[in-house]
Each structure stands twice: as structure tokens, then as C-alpha cells.
Amino acid sequence: MTLTARSVSAAALPVIDVAGLSSADPAAREAVGRALRAACLDKGFFYATGHGVPQGLIDAVFAESKAFFDQPPEAKARIDKAHSFCNRGYEPMRGQALDPTAPADLKEGFYIGPELPMDDPRVVARRFNRGPNQWPEDLPGFRPVMRAYFAAMQDLGERLMRGMALSLALPEDHFATFCKDPLITLRLLHYPPQPAKAAENEMGAGAHTDFGGLTLLLQDTVGGLQVFDAASGAWIHAQPVPGAFVVNLGDMIQRWTNGRYRSTLHRVVNASGRERYSVPFFYTGNPDVVVESLDPSEPAKFPPITVEDHLREMYAHTYAVAQKA
Known part of the structure; x- marks a missing residue:
């Protein structure tokens, strides 16, 4: 498998002002x-501007994540997530295998998830x-920064879901x-540089689609995210x-639209020679x-499933594969 991708202009993915x-x-x-x-009928990926999340908060999230x-x-x-019954906390290197x-x-x-007693x-x-x-006990700024960002992203996720309804000619x-x-x-993520002698197909994140509704990704300046372009049969940066x-669509949006909107394959190959940090926010739903x-007028391509059952299946699959690796 080749890990390279075509370098194209940012405009290859739509830039949408969501204000x-x-x-x-x-x-x-x-x-x-x-x-x-238009974006969802194409690659299911787009850049969102006009989102209203303060740059100062974004900078603080990266600083605390790196710390x-x-x-x-x-x-x-x-604070390994092995100590948590609800998948919270630290995930060690190579703890997940997104591509089996x-x-x-x-x-x-x-x-990090909603805080419940x-x-x-x-x-x-x-x-x-x-x-x-x-x-973490020794990073006093970590918790308040992440909680503030979490709240801001939940608000943005709700707004985007109203936009998704409008995109489908449904009530907001x-x-x-x-x-x-x-x-x-x-989820906070840290990717070391791609090893010079990596194992075959080893990469930061294997090719996968996201499990939920919408993913809102904050990435640093290093790059490495690659999206599969079905039209050309190639990966693009x-x-x-x-x-x-x-922003990209997850499997649930694809199920709701019976495959019209795409949950697109993507992966991470950090060939920069530098450390990479990214912060995905998964808006998964009730x-x-x-x-x-x-659309009841056409045969369903996917069987009905609850959000919880779908997530259980996906988590069990990706972490079982990692444990065997």
C-alpha cells in the first residue's frame, strides 16, 4: 500500500462559512x-470557517494537549483508560487499530466525555x-481549558446538525x-513522525470511516490527514x-441518507519529520x-441500529484488533 497522497489546493475540499x-x-x-x-454529496469532507470558537481557546487546547x-x-x-469503565483517559501508543x-x-x-457523577x-x-x-493531577490548566472547549464544540455540533437537516430539506x-x-x-491525539523503517502499512491512523454523526477536527500546521477521493481512486491531502x-460525516449520516451522503475513508500519515497534534471532536448523538x-421510498441499504449498539460494535472491533497486533 502506498502511503503518499496527491498535493492539491485547499479548495479541493469545500470551504464553508457556517456563520x-x-x-x-x-x-x-x-x-x-x-x-x-453539495459537500456531503461529494467527498463528505469540508472546512468550516465562521464557527465562532475563539482562537485563544484553540491555542490553549493545543498548549495543554502538548503539555x-x-x-x-x-x-x-x-490515568490510563484501562482504569475507566467508560473509555475515559489516556490511550497508549498503538492502543487502537482503525484499519484491521x-x-x-x-x-x-x-x-474526554460528558462529566457524570x-x-x-x-x-x-x-x-x-x-x-x-x-x-491529570499536575496540569492545573488542563481541566478548565478542555471543559470550556468541550462546551464550545458541543454548541457548534448542534448548529451543524441543524445545518445538516436543512441540507436534506428537513425541518431545522x-x-x-x-x-x-x-x-x-x-479526543486529544499525538502522532510521532513516521518511522524511517516502518512496518508494512504502519501509519498514524489506518484508513477508516468515523463511527458517529459529525467529526469536527482541529489540526495543527504539520499536516498528515489524507482523504480518499473515490472519483480519482487516489488519496489527497x-x-x-x-x-x-x-468536518467530515460519520457512518450514521451515511445510514440516515441511505448512502447518498458519504462517510469517507481517511487516514493519517505523519511524514513531516515532526510531532503532530490534532483534536477531533466526535458528535455522535443520543x-x-x-x-x-x-427515505422510505427506496430499499434501505443498512439495517436500523441504535447509536449505542453501533458504537459498541465499532469500539469492540477496533480495540480487539489492536490487542491482537
Whole structure:
């Protein structure tokens, strides 16, 4: 497998100003919906500008993320997600294998989700990914920064889901139930440089589609994200665009649209020779929502499934593969 990709202009992926989704003018919101539809019918990837997330908060997220990964191994191991029943905390290098045909991913990570106390009924019932976060003890700025960013991204995710509804000519609040009490996840990632003598097909993140609804990716200036272009049958670089998030559709959007909107393969190959940091926010939705085709006029390509059941399957698959590697 070749790990190279075509270098193309940023315009190869649409750049969409999503500020109109916050407008009181329905025409402004509908214009964003039309732009989203065009992007979703193409590669299912786009850059989002006009999102309203402060640059100072973004800078603080990168600074705290780097500080965390710079800690000695024993400090990170104290909050390994193996100590968590709800997938929170530190994920060691090669802890996941997103592509079952390739070696485990050359990355380490940290998982953060909605903060729930142990006596919350959802936690008592051991609902999937429900529970308390783990936090580093020696980084006083880490927790407040990540919580502030988490809240900002949840708001942005809700706005984008309203835009997705508009893109499908549905009422803006069509996905309101999906957005209620969502299974959202903030993930910090650190990719070392691609080894000079890497194993065959070894890379930062193997080729995969995302599991949930929308992924809102914050990436540094290093690059390395590659998106599969089905039209050309080749991989293309999704170069960092200052001030923009890379947004891509997950499997649930593809299921809802019966395959019209694409959950596109992507991967990470950090060939820069430098450390790479990225921060994906996975807007996955309410665990009890049943995801099935929105169009009853044609045969469904995917069976109905709840958000929670789909996530359980995906987590079990990617981590079982990593453990065998």
C-alpha cells in the first residue's frame, strides 16, 4: 500500500462559512444548508470557517494537549483508560487499530466525555461511555481549558446538525432528539513522525470511516490527514487551513441518507519529520436514537441500529484488533 497522497489546493475540499447557521435570517441558514449538501454529496469532507470558537481557546487546547503528552510515561499511565469503565483517559501508543489489515495505529491519545457523577442513573446502569472523566493531577490548566472547549464544540455540533437537516430539506429541528443528551467525545491525539523503517502499512491512523454523526477536527500546521477521493481512486491531502475545522460525516449520516451522503475513508500519515497534534471532536448523538434511512421510498441499504449498539460494535472491533497486533 502506498502511503503518499496527491498535493492539491485547499479548495479541493469545500470551504464553508457556517456563520449563517447562527443568523436570525432563514435565508442565511438555508444558504449554509445548500453548501453543506453539495459537500456531503461529494467527498463528505469540508472546512468550516465562521464557527465562532475563539482562537485563544484553540491555542490553549493545543498548549495543554502538548503539555499532557510531554509528561513521563508513568504520569500518563496513572490515568490510563484501562482504569475507566467508560473509555475515559489516556490511550497508549498503538492502543487502537482503525484499519484491521494494518498494524496498530502509531498514535497516543486522551479521551474526554460528558462529566457524570457515579450516582447518575446512566452511570449506575453502566450505559455505554457514561461516567466520570479522568484528569491529570499536575496540569492545573488542563481541566478548565478542555471543559470550556468541550462546551464550545458541543454548541457548534448542534448548529451543524441543524445545518445538516436543512441540507436534506428537513425541518431545522429534525435531529433535535439526536442532539439531546449526546454521546459526544473529545479526543486529544499525538502522532510521532513516521518511522524511517516502518512496518508494512504502519501509519498514524489506518484508513477508516468515523463511527458517529459529525467529526469536527482541529489540526495543527504539520499536516498528515489524507482523504480518499473515490472519483480519482487516489488519496489527497487535507492540508491545515488557518482558522478552520475539518468536518467530515460519520457512518450514521451515511445510514440516515441511505448512502447518498458519504462517510469517507481517511487516514493519517505523519511524514513531516515532526510531532503532530490534532483534536477531533466526535458528535455522535443520543444513544437511544434509532438510525435508519430517512427515505422510505427506496430499499434501505443498512439495517436500523441504535447509536449505542453501533458504537459498541465499532469500539469492540477496533480495540480487539489492536490487542491482537
